Amino acid sequence: MKQAVTLKDLARELNISISTVSRALKDNPEISAVTRARVQKLAKELNYQPNALALSLRHSKTNTIGVILPELVHFFFSTVISGIEDIAYSNGYNIIICQSNESINREILDSKALFNHRVDGILACVSKNTTQYDHFIAIQDKGIPIVFFDRDVPIDASKILSNDFEGGYNATKHLIQSGKKKLIHLSGPEGLMLSEQRKRGFIQAHQDLAIPFSREKILRCGDEDARENFKIINDALDRGMKFDGIFAVNDIAAVGALQALKAAHISVPQEVAIIGYSDWQFSSFISPSLTTIKQNGNDMGRKAAELLLEEVHSKDTFVEPKSITLSTEIILRETTLNK
């Protein structure tokens, strides 16, 4: 059980000083070619690997960025991670991922842990329950840049957001243009910015395309569980509610609705069309396959990481926060009629 090899070990072995070893390893011309060769040879033999901790301490730079996000299980977030990794790795950065599990307490702990690890910057998607932001602001104040993604926050920082308004608008417009006129919307949590935006898009599209709109068209849907939404649509049908199109705030809700319609022997998309949001992995597998709005998670991750690294590299000079809004794309599948 050997310990890791250090510069000191190499120095002792070769009977020279630590500083010489250090310089020799980085081909410093102040060290004679002979010595350099000897050092490098031994380093290779003993498989010397520099201690990243010591380096980070010395340089006050960890070459690590922290990522805080709600949950990894979501397909969208894992594509965001991939995008972040692409940029981080190719720039020599490592990443530490923390899941908040949609808990603000966990989020606070995570942000402290990342700070204590002296990450060079943080990428964060706040939890649904985050209503105060002191923990982030405290970190910003210490000079560690933070870039937020996917969910908007009232903090003066760079942000990469998805255009949820546009997504909701286009989804609704697609339903209307394919001949549906009595739409309902399964909406997300009130406080959550993205839910509100998608809902706004739904409403605006009604107005722009001169389709009557009323509040009853919006049903608050269950979070993250298809069964809940099954029940919601089922109840709506029982109440005799009439509709020929559904725009769901996410694909899970859409699937719940789809199952309720199937159970009620209502044909999709002929009688009722459905469009979801986020293009979850299963959306192309199910039958009928689900039309949905796709957010490019990989792009979001890459953009966010790029922006963060920019801020990291211009450590001392102030950088004006940027807000970037990414467009969405509509993925046409079987749950809506394609004209």
Next chain:
Amino acid sequence: MKQAVTLKDLARELNISISTVSRALKDNPEISAVTRARVQKLAKELNYQPNALALSLRHSKTNTIGVILPELVHFFFSTVISGIEDIAYSNGYNIIICQSNESINREILDSKALFNHRVDGILACVSKNTTQYDHFIAIQDKGIPIVFFDRDVPIDASKILSNDFEGGYNATKHLIQSGKKKLIHLSGPEGLMLSEQRKRGFIQAHQDLAIPFSREKILRCGDEDARENFKIINDALDRGMKFDGIFAVNDIAAVGALQALKAAHISVPQEVAIIGYSDWQFSSFISPSLTTIKQNGNDMGRKAAELLLEEVHSKDTFVEPKSITLSTEIILRETTLNK
């Protein structure tokens, strides 16, 4: 843009030495109560947070464990992560996650990065393409414990595996017991231990239940893409192959098969029953919903982390590697007949 507060800052402010500050913060009785109070008050005011890097360097202990796994997008792996987090966090450990993307080169880089960060231990699920293991052995030799999970490896180390043989056996048995007799198996990669085990279970169940078996019953399926498997089943049907039950090495393959059967107007489960493996998230959403073998990822993560921490804590005394095999569970859904 303030820098982070250090012991030195506190010491300067209070006009005492750094060592006194350090001791005062941990309530060392050698320091007078008055001084302790003053130090602690100021530390709170300035929001002092100890530099984790310096601590790690000093103690040669990072309280961090590294996790290497193929891909986060898989529902199974994200549940494993959750299990690992549960144990790690409650024991004061942080985790660093690396995705190998099923690439051995990336895996080698990741393992080096984790070593350089001086993680206290590593949890690893090797990529499909990993056929040599020097990078792991080199790390073990430096005294860093590694626990492997999910995929078996020819290394002398602790392992948490899923009983793939049992899973394959039970899946096959279930099909047979529900009246199906002409089964086929969509199998995974040859080299991959878990594929081999599931296939073995398939074969063994035939023998035990006295159902004739032949090599043609095994079709090598495409990896990770439902469409490929659609084609494979489609071709089999075109060739006039007869079967009434399919055991797929994973749920993706099962879905591909399901779609091919649907397209051919073959009823599921009446004419052909299907059972998958892993209980992916979509498996309960699709229609008909997919019967599958569930591996408890959370459990696997917890067990693996517990085992690793045990080894980490008994750093110097040798620990005999343990192998734990977790049982699987069959999730009955609509693609098989339940008697």
Next chain:
DNA sequence: TATAGTCATGCAATCGATTGCGATAATAAA
């Protein structure tokens, strides 16, 4: 008034690596 004993605190080494500056030796120039 010495001497021993407490109490509170500071010094300095340490973890592993980097780096400005000084030191030594060999060589070249005067």
Next chain:
DNA sequence: TTTATTATCGCAATCGATTGCATGACTATA
């Protein structure tokens, strides 16, 4: 032969925190 120059290399401080040991002041005892 003496001085200037150059090539090579080591010393020591530094990053932030910990900790064994020494130091100083003060009190108590003889």
